[in-house]
Amino acid sequence: MKSANIVPVQHLVTSEQRWRINGHRGGILWLTGLSASGKSTLALELERRLVLVERRAYVLDGDSIRGGLSSDLGFCAADRNENIRRVGEVAALFARAGIICITAFISPFHADRDRVRAAAPGLFHEIWVKADLEVCERRDPKGLYVKARDGEIPDFTGISSPYEEPKSPELIIETNRMSIEDCVDRLVTYAEETFSLRG
Amino acid sequence: MKSANIVPVQHLVTSEQRWRINGHRGGILWLTGLSASGKSTLALELERRLVLVERRAYVLDGDSIRGGLSSDLGFCAADRNENIRRVGEVAALFARAGIICITAFISPFHADRDRVRAAAPGLFHEIWVKADLEVCERRDPKGLYVKARDGEIPDFTGISSPYEEPKSPELIIETNRMSIEDCVDRLVTYAEETFSLRG
Numbered sequence: 001m002k003s004a005n006i007v008p009v010q011h012l013v014t015s016e017q018r019w020r021i022n023g024h025r026g027g028i029l030w031l032t033g034l035s036a037s038g039k040s041t042l043a044l045e046l047e048r049r050l051v052l053v054e055r056r057a058y059v060l061d062g063d064s065i066r067g068g069l070s071s072d073l074g075f076c077a078a079d080r081n082e083n084i085r086r087v088g089e090v091a092a093l094f095a096r097a098g099i100i101c102i103t104a105f106i107s108p109f110h111a112d113r114d115r116v117r118a119a120a121p122g123l124f125h126e127i128w129v130k131a132d133l134e135v136c137e138r139r140d141p142k143g144l145y146v147k148a149r150d151g152e153i154p155d156f157t158g159i160s161s162p163y164e165e166p167k168s169p170e171l172i173i174e175t176n177r178m179s180i181e182d183c184v185d186r187l188v189t190y191a192e193e194t195f196s197l198r199g
Numbered sequence: 200m201k202s203a204n205i206v207p208v209q210h211l212v213t214s215e216q217r218w219r220i221n222g223h224r225g226g227i228l229w230l231t232g233l234s235a236s237g238k239s240t241l242a243l244e245l246e247r248r249l250v251l252v253e254r255r256a257y258v259l260d261g262d263s264i265r266g267g268l269s270s271d272l273g274f275c276a277a278d279r280n281e282n283i284r285r286v287g288e289v290a291a292l293f294a295r296a297g298i299i300c301i302t303a304f305i306s307p308f309h310a311d312r313d314r315v316r317a318a319a320p321g322l323f324h325e326i327w328v329k330a331d332l333e334v335c336e337r338r339d340p341k342g343l344y345v346k347a348r349d350g351e352i353p354d355f356t357g358i359s360s361p362y363e364e365p366k367s368p369e370l371i372i373e374t375n376r377m378s379i380e381d382c383v384d385r386l387v388t389y390a391e392e393t394f395s396l397r398g
Contacts (some may be wrong), residue, residue: 010243011243011246011258012243012244012246012247013246013247013250017250018250018255021250021253021255022255044209044210044211045211047210047211047212048211048212051212051216051217051220054220056217056220056221056255056296056297058292058295058296059210060292068288068291068292068318069285069288069289069292072281082271086268086285089267089268090268090289090292092267093257093259093263093267093268093289093293094292094293094296096257097255097257097293097298098255099296099298119267
């Protein structure tokens with residue numbers, strides 16, 4: 001921490017006040033999994049379904065963040081870690097603001113995910129979007145696995161860089177065993193239980 | 200932009216849907232001004248007042264951001280610019296999520312403020328929290344001006360580094376001519392007009 005002469009800000013609004021006007025709590029639904037496992041598809045559909053029932057939900061996606069907040073970062077290991085760190089900090093701010101923040105990032109390393117959990121105590125829900133590598137590679141909607149196999153993309157998760165499987169995620173969604181609709185239903189149910197004011 | 204192999208995310212929720220369930224639009228109220236001009240005080244009180252009337256408002260403050268998202272940055276010119284860039288990107292995400300994001304940063308340079316405006320088209324409202332340097336230096340609640348005069352803090356805005364006054368801010372709040380209460384009333388009125396769904 002390089003910052004000096006810093007006094008922490010003291011909001012004059014409690015989390016409970018924010019929850020009350022929204023009718024639900026805020027928090028982070030952190031989707032992790034291989035490329036093409038279905039994270040972004042599920043995240044966007046979950047956001048749509050939650051907004052339909054008047055929940056404040058917002059998706060942070062690798063694509064949108066890479067074009068803005070992390071546009072200065074590349075794809076070396078250090079930059080990837082820094083990208084996940086920033087997303088975690090932003091997601092924590094959203095959660096504290098009372099929003100259900102849904103993130104969709106491969107985030108392959110325990111250390112990075114655990115750091116986000118630590119930065120957002122009580123707000124972080126790790127959701128493993130699980131699909132076999134062969135299935136993801138067959139889907140390959142962006143042609144990234146082909147490029148990775150050809151060596152055009154270095155350090156590609158699952159091919160030339162490891163995916164560290166979550167040890168005790170709050171939820172596992174198996175996208176090669178369930179339909180997208182069933183996966184989204186499961187996520188909506190989890191969100192409604194988790195962020196209910198009655199809980 | 201170092202990012203490659205990026206496809207922009209497409210939310211399945213419109214801004215209008217988010218506004219409708221909130222009862223108001225999202226946007227950025229960007230407070231700029233000298234240290235001790237009153238930015239944080241006004242921002243936190245404005246947040247409190249807006250939440251009381253069921254607006255979703257959230258303050259981003261130099262102090263909270265410096266302890267999280269920008270904890271890797273110091274206070275040299277390049278790091279200060281990067282800090283403001285990141286805050287601008289986060290504020291734009293909040294605004295797109297339907298939140299009234301209130302930021303309180305000295306943000307002394309035209310170029311930095313204009314870059315945030317460009318990153319959040321139609322969402323950015325520049326509010327100059329204006330107070331004479333002598334008044335700010337007399338207030339000096341954190342003792343920073345004393346340290347700056349003693350040379351303990353280099354490049355301190357107003358003392359050893361310039362404050363570039365906004366050329367055409369959306370609003371000017373003169374904190375040495377009006378009471379805090381009147382300043383906050385003016386800000387609440389501006390926010391209510393600006394983010395009304397009837398506008």
